Amino acid sequence: MKHVYCSLFGHQFEISKEVTYAVKEYKCKHCKTEVTNNGNGNFVELTPKYKEINSVLERIHLRRLARKQQTILDH
Ligand SMILES: [Zn+2]
Structure with missing residues (x-):
C-alpha cells in the first residue's frame, strides 16, 4: 500500500x-x-526474481574485487 506522503510527493529512495x-x-x-x-539503467520493483539476479551479480562482483586485491598483494 502506498504511503500518503509518497502519493503526494513521490518516493524518497535511499540506497539500501x-x-x-x-x-x-x-x-x-x-x-x-x-x-x-x-x-x-531503468528502475524496476525489487521482486524476488530481481533479488535473485542481484545476489548473483553481487557474488560475481565480490569475486572480482577479491581477485583484484589478490593481484595487488602479489606485486
Ligand atoms: Zn514511498
Whole structure:
C-alpha cells in the first residue's frame, strides 16, 4: 500500500544495498518500497526474481574485487 506522503510527493529512495558499481537497491524512507536498477539503467520493483539476479551479480562482483586485491598483494 502506498504511503500518503509518497502519493503526494513521490518516493524518497535511499540506497539500501550496493550490488555492483552500476546496480544498487533502493528503499523508500517512508513506505519501504524497494526498487533496483537493471542493466539498462531503468528502475524496476525489487521482486524476488530481481533479488535473485542481484545476489548473483553481487557474488560475481565480490569475486572480482577479491581477485583484484589478490593481484595487488602479489606485486
Ligand atoms: Zn514511498
